[in-house]
Amino acid sequence: MSVPVAAGAAQRIDEIVAAVPGVVECYAAAPIVTRVVQRLAEPEGALSHVRETGTGREVTVSIGVSVDDNSAVVAAAVAAAVVADAAPLPVSVKVRVSRFVASA
Amino acid sequence: MEVTGMDDDNVGGTGYSVEDLSAYLDRGRTPRIAAIESSAPCRAVLTSMERMAQLSRDLVATEADRPLAESWYDGIMREVAREFRAGRDIPLAPEVEGVELVATEGALHELVRTVGDAVPGILIGRVHLRPTEDASVHDILVSISVRFGRRIGAVVHEVRTAVRDALERQGGLRVGTVDVTVDDVHVEGDEA
Numbered sequence: 001m002s003v004p005v006a007a008g009a010a011q012r013i014d015e016i017v018a019a020v021p022g023v024v025e026c027y028a029a030a031p032i033v034t035r036v037v038q039r040l041a042e043p044e045g046a047l048s049h050v051r052e053t054g055t056g057r058e059v060t061v062s063i064g065v066s067v068d069d070n071s072a073v074v075a076a077a078v079a080a081a082v083v084a085d086a087a088p089l090p091v092s093v094k095v096r097v098s099r100f101v102a103s104a
Numbered sequence: 105m106e107v108t109g110m111d112d113d114n115v116g117g118t119g120y121s122v123e124d125l126s127a128y129l130d131r132g133r134t135p136r137i138a139a140i141e142s143s144a145p146c147r148a149v150l151t152s153m154e155r156m157a158q159l160s161r162d163l164v165a166t167e168a169d170r171p172l173a174e175s176w177y178d179g180i181m182r183e184v185a186r187e188f189r190a191g192r193d194i195p196l197a198p199e200v201e202g203v204e205l206v207a208t209e210g211a212l213h214e215l216v217r218t219v220g221d222a223v224p225g226i227l228i229g230r231v232h233l234r235p236t237e238d239a240s241v242h243d244i245l246v247s248i249s250v251r252f253g254r255r256i257g258a259v260v261h262e263v264r265t266a267v268r269d270a271l272e273r274q275g276g277l278r279v280g281t282v283d284v285t286v287d288d289v290h291v292e293g294d295e296a
Contacts, residue, residue: 028142047142062144064211067218072196072275075205083203092202096193097274098144100215102151 010046016081017061022074024101025064056090064099071097116145129153145189148214196275207274209233216246219270223262225251229287236280243280249288260284
């Protein structure tokens with residue numbers, strides 16, 4: 001059983017993720033059904049999907065990276081930033097690379 | 105820009121169709137629709153539409169004697185809408201201590217299409233990632249259109265190398281075969 005956390009926590013994670021070098025864009029990370037409900041309640045809500053479980057926090061983020069970058073390296077840096085922010089609380093992180101964005 | 109004949113009426117689970125996205129682009133993406141702007145598949149389709157719009161403008165500017173056929177445009181956009189659905193999560197690295205790093209199938213389609221289109225004289229048609237028995241290895245199938253006059257063997261080699269290099273630069277992704285099928289030839293004015 002898990003429950004959503006306060007919107008402020010998710011928005012804070014949005015800011016942390018966006019600040020990681022190599023992250024070009026951020027996208028909504030929640031499952032589609034959840035997004036539909038969230039959109040009704042808060043159209044401009046946080047993009048990160050954050051839930052509290054009995055053992056800690058579960059975070060899912062969705063990012064876009066440049067086609068010129070190594071997405072695994074960028075994703076690992078994102079995960080490290082999220083874990084560091086949550087410390088010492090236990091957190092599991094899923095970083096989903098959802099787009100490769102062409103350089104301008 | 106008019107898009108006809110699309111059957112995808114729910115891009116990225118947003119409830120917006122390809123036609124809706126085309127209209128949104130035509131309006132200059134205003135007023136801003138958060139559901140579209142926060143959806144990776146929608147953003148990918150919008151990027152492709154912008155690129156195709158630029159292609160159309162270039163053709164008009166150069167008064168090409170072979171204008172871009174609407175059916176060709178529709179066909180490409182249909183492929184883009186299909187490919188950019190998120191699809192499966194494909195691991196970029198082994199899961200370690202509660203950290204999972206993945207790329208969506210749709211993102212990898214976009215990567216292949218982007219690096220392929222960057223090869224001079226090439227337009228990418230279809231992209232398909234086919235899993236192999238080894239879960240970390242994917243075979244890649246790409247169809248391309250080649251500019252008239254280019255040596256097909258050399259072009260195919262360039263596309264194959266670009267696709268393999270781009271994918272194998274992404275952490276633990278491994279590429280098996282890269283099958284490139286030339287299914288069309290175009291004249292210079294058809295390129296973006």
